[in-house]
Amino acid sequence: MTNLNNQEWKEQTAQDDNSIILDVRTDDEVSEGMIPDALHYDIFKPQEFMEAVNGMDADKNYYVYCRAGSRSMQACQVMEQLGIxxxxxxxxxxxxxxxDTAMKS
Incomplete structure (x- = not known):
């Protein structure tokens, strides 16, 4: 796992053709807006989250965020344990x- 600040995140995702953005916040948090093109998998719904991770392409680059950075760090650790x-x-x-932000579609 690599920690990125806002600027690094924006630069890296803009140049990464192999990127997937993951939002691991709750539904209520996501209703406040999200980073455009992010996929939403609530880490507080462990079965749903694990099913999603198990179906992920291990060759992709995953950019993960939550509200403050600790749940996304946990998500990255889980993903790495599963081979990503x-x-x-x-x-x-x-x-x-x-x-930029967007509303969940």
């Missing part, structure tokens, strides 16, 4: 995010 090598955690999470 390239995980990136947004330090400070969505609460510090200063980039």
């Amino acid at each position: 090598k390239n995980t990136f955690n947004l330090t400070g999470g969505f609460s510090n995010w200063d980039g």
Whole structure:
């Protein structure tokens, strides 16, 4: 897992053709907005989260965020234990995010 600040996250995801953005917050948190093109898997729903992780392509680069950065760090650790090598955690999470946002579709 690599920790990225807002600027590093924006630069890296813009240049990464192999990236997938994951939002691991709750439904209530996601209703406040999310980073565009993110997939939502609530880490507080462990069975749903684990099923999603088990179906992920281990060759992709996963950019993970939550509200403040600790749940996404935990998600990255779980993903790495399951064989996903390239995980990136947004330090400070969505609460510090200063980039574009979108509403969940």
